Amino acid sequence: MTHPTGSARGWLTAFMGISRRETLRFINQRGRFLAALVRPLVWLFIFAAGFRAVLGLSITPPYQTYVLYEVYVTPGLVAMIQLFNGMQSSLSMVYDRETGAMRTLLVSPFPRWFLLGSKLIAGVIVSIIQVFTFLAIAWFWGIRPPVWGYVAVIPALIVSGLMLGAMGLFLSSAIRQLENFAGVMNFVIFPMFFASSALYPLWRMRESSPLLHDICAFNPFTHAVELIRFALYLQVNWTSLAVVMGCLAGFFGAAAFMYDPQKGLWARRKGGPA
Amino acid sequence: MTAAALQIDHVSHSFGATQALTDVSLTVPRGGFTALLGVNGAGKTTLFSLITRLYNNRSGTIRVGGHDLRREPSRALARLGVVFQSRAMDADLTVRQNLIYHASLHGIPGRLARPRIDEVLDQVDLADKADARVSALSGGQSRRAEIARALIHRPDLLLLDEATVGLDVKSRAEVLALTRRLIARDGVSALWATHIMDEIAPDDDLVILHRGEVLRAGTAAAIAGSQGLTQAFLDLTGVAP
Numbered sequence: 001m002t003h004p005t006g007s008a009r010g011w012l013t014a015f016m017g018i019s020r021r022e023t024l025r026f027i028n029q030r031g032r033f034l035a036a037l038v039r040p041l042v043w044l045f046i047f048a049a050g051f052r053a054v055l056g057l058s059i060t061p062p063y064q065t066y067v068l069y070e071v072y073v074t075p076g077l078v079a080m081i082q083l084f085n086g087m088q089s090s091l092s093m094v095y096d097r098e099t100g101a102m103r104t105l106l107v108s109p110f111p112r113w114f115l116l117g118s119k120l121i122a123g124v125i126v127s128i129i130q131v132f133t134f135l136a137i138a139w140f141w142g143i144r145p146p147v148w149g150y151v152a153v154i155p156a157l158i159v160s161g162l163m164l165g166a167m168g169l170f171l172s173s174a175i176r177q178l179e180n181f182a183g184v185m186n187f188v189i190f191p192m193f194f195a196s197s198a199l200y201p202l203w204r205m206r207e208s209s210p211l212l213h214d215i216c217a218f219n220p221f222t223h224a225v226e227l228i229r230f231a232l233y234l235q236v237n238w239t240s241l242a243v244v245m246g247c248l249a250g251f252f253g254a255a256a257f258m259y260d261p262q263k264g265l266w267a268r269r270k271g272g273p274a
Numbered sequence: 275m276t277a278a279a280l281q282i283d284h285v286s287h288s289f290g291a292t293q294a295l296t297d298v299s300l301t302v303p304r305g306g307f308t309a310l311l312g313v314n315g316a317g318k319t320t321l322f323s324l325i326t327r328l329y330n331n332r333s334g335t336i337r338v339g340g341h342d343l344r345r346e347p348s349r350a351l352a353r354l355g356v357v358f359q360s361r362a363m364d365a366d367l368t369v370r371q372n373l374i375y376h377a378s379l380h381g382i383p384g385r386l387a388r389p390r391i392d393e394v395l396d397q398v399d400l401a402d403k404a405d406a407r408v409s410a411l412s413g414g415q416s417r418r419a420e421i422a423r424a425l426i427h428r429p430d431l432l433l434l435d436e437a438t439v440g441l442d443v444k445s446r447a448e449v450l451a452l453t454r455r456l457i458a459r460d461g462v463s464a465l466w467a468t469h470i471m472d473e474i475a476p477d478d479d480l481v482i483l484h485r486g487e488v489l490r491a492g493t494a495a496a497i498a499g500s501q502g503l504t505q506a507f508l509d510l511t512g513v514a515p
Contacts, residue, residue, distance in 0.1 A: 003348070003349060003352060004348075004352055004380050004381025004382070004427075005348045005352075005381065007381070009381070009383070010381025011381070013378050013381050013382065013383045014378055014379055014380075014381055016378060017374065017375050017377070017378020017379060018375075018378070018379075020374075020375070020378070021364070021367070021371075021375045024367060024371060025364075025366065025367075028366050028367075099361065099365070100358055100360045100361050100362040101362060101363065101364050103326070103328060103356075103358055103362050104362050104363070104375075104376060104379065104423070105379065106326075106327075106328060107326045107327065107328070107351055107354065107356055108351065108379035108380065109347070109348040109349070109351040109352040109380065109381075110348070110379070110381075111347075111348070115379075
């Protein structure tokens with residue numbers, strides 16, 4: 001018998017299979033795609049229009065001139081799509097665990113880090129499709145970054161999507177039941193989103209609360225937003241890139257540890273991963 | 275000498291202060307049907323979770339086809355086909371989509387998987403349900419689909435954890451007969467966990483597990499003796515099966 005992990009083709013087949021399943025699930029859940037689009041569009045069409053008059057923005061990198069609030073908030077909404085997608089992947093991992101589908105994945109002869117990494121990459125591909133659909137609609141709304149910005153943002157989306165997906169993966173290893181997921185919304189998604197530079201620049205935050213500014217500056221989601229913002233305008237925010245890469249390594253390492261039966265924490269608990 | 279399909283030596287496992295398995299040893303010979311009999315809570319599922327590496331095995335050794343699960347997990351898992359106690363297929367996908375997914379998890383590309391899927395669905399009498407969603411299958415069909423999934427990568431050893439639980443008498447008999455047919459025709463080995471006496475034939479190898487310990491191992495006929503298997507089980511465990 002040919003050993004499945006003995007050839008590059010076997011690894012590629014496994015990756016393609018996991019990606020295909022994630023795509024099929026995504027296609028089967030049209031409501032999920034719609035929700036992923038409607039959420040940022042509501043923010044863009046209603047929230048941003050309302051706040052345009054209230055929030056004044058000075059010229060701040062990467063922008064070289066005054067920009068409308070809608071323009072400022074768009075990279076934050078792009079990152080929001082990826083944040084929710086990462087959490088959706090996490091939710092689907094918990095669901096798979098509850099229904100038993102997760103066991104099929106975990107008894108595969110391929111190593112856990114590879115299986116989890118493949119699931120992560122598949123989730124990022126789905127999130128990038130959502131992001132570009134959003135950016136296309138935003139273009140008609142007058143949000144028009146440089147044309148090459150749409151290309152330059154792809155690597156940033158990959159890295160930030162991986163980081164947010166890895167965070168979701170790590171969270172999924174710690175959540176034991178689907179019902180507990182509401183806690184993630186309250187204690188992870190909302191604080192991460194609001195305590196970031198997605199909706200307001202950090203200098204504005206400092207004016208109202210230096211402590212809150214420091215929290216926002218420490219938030220990895222802020223760096224995902226800034227990485228995307230700079231990339232859309234053909235620049236690289238090296239600090240944000242370093243933070244996002246570091247957090248990606250940290251979250252993925254922690255998730256791989258938690259899912260590994262030889263090292264992880266949950267195999268020692270009654271009930272285990274199955 | 276050919277290695278046994280499954281060799282478990284001195285395996286113990288605990289969840290905190292609760293001892294789930296104590297010094298369990300058993301062998302599943304190649305091409306044999308071994309029944310693992312025990313009431314609910316005996317430790318059957320814990321043992322299966324250790325064999326499939328869902329739980330970390332910290333004491334004793336588990337070898338699948340001679341491959342140590344701790345040292346060569348990939349080689350050991352590649353030889354296992356598992357039917358879990360509860361549903362493990364994606365209910366939103368069709369039977370075929372599930373099988374393609376499972377084949378890919380064993381490195382089998384679609385080109386090779388497709389004819390194999392037709393073959394295993396034929397084996398389990400589900401050829402006409404290939405494009406039905408798993409959620410639309412009956413209990414018996416669903417279990418047969420799970421067996422097809424477990425067979426797709428041509429495993430040497432089938433692990434079936436209470437594979438007939440929740441099925442009516444007819445479906446139960448079909449699933450059991452199918453497993454025995456696979457052993458006779460394809461030479462796979464099977465470890466069949468159950469708490470139902472009727473599923474065990476006199477010639478089967480039998481391991482009685484109770485409160486995490488192996489109380490007796492041998493052929494079912496030898497363990498049953500003249501008093502019958504139900505009485506023998508009652509005498510050994512003090513519990514009616």
